Amino acid sequence: MQAQKDAVQLLKHAGLRVTPQREAILQFLLDYDGHATVDDIYTSLQDRFPSMSVSTVYNTVKQLSQVGLVKEIGVGDGASRFDINVEPHHHLVCTRCGALFDFYLEEPIRLSVPPEAEGFEVEDYHVEVRGVCPRCKKQQVS
Amino acid sequence: MQAQKDAVQLLKHAGLRVTPQREAILQFLLDYDGHATVDDIYTSLQDRFPSMSVSTVYNTVKQLSQVGLVKEIGVGDGASRFDINVEPHHHLVCTRCGALFDFYLEEPIRLSVPPEAEGFEVEDYHVEVRGVCPRCKKQQVS
DNA sequence: CTCCCTGCAAATCCTTTGCATACAG
């Protein structure tokens, strides 16, 4: 099976031990269309791994994100979400329903740092655009 | 006293009832140099309002941010922070020490939204730049 | 064989909620 092998390879290549749980979690994220929360992962894998604990999911996603296989995105309140898309990209967040969409910047940001932060070494940045998604716009009383 | 009056005026102007706690909280934020957490506010006002409860602080900052007197910023993990600077601006976050700096964009972002989000109505956006602040850079073992 | 991962439960942190009382307008 191609997909399963991918997860294993990715883990090995990242220098992580390959355990059934890790493989399943990574595979789940690879297949998942969207941005999964820890709970999404945990719940969805209950069938196959009834004994898997939440902390394992937390441990795993934390390590996956440390080795750069996934990206943690924490927008607004509630649970963090995990994104298999590790390319630099950003997010639209619907303030009504919480939906999350990826988007890309047409050009990189240019920032002017204040004197106190002179010399700040930028590692990464993330743009969170808040607004109303098309679906919620339609449902608005007009 | 000039400063105290400011807080009262701001509250009145925003249509909020003026209570001693609200006045103190808003005043604290006006004077605070940085981005205070609920706990910062709560702790700092313990002297003057030993009986003030945490929920009052939460209630108050929530309302202040609803009327636009402060801005809530939630970066990464941990507690939300509140910013008296309500102009559109963005933040540098130090991944080592958690320090937070304001910055401004030299020009607004231009985004390309994906087809699924066609028609997304942008209300606001916030850029979170992660990296190493000058102080932490110096302390790095070199 | 060794060390890391897992599972479990408890703990922690941040935030919200319900309700009775007190106070601003």
Place this chain on the structure above:
DNA sequence: CTGTATGCAAAGGATTTGCAGGGAG
């Protein structure tokens, strides 16, 4: 007066931690 804010305590959700046993390399 009336309605809202306050204080208190308890609940809630997300995440972390400690520890013993199990499995990967």
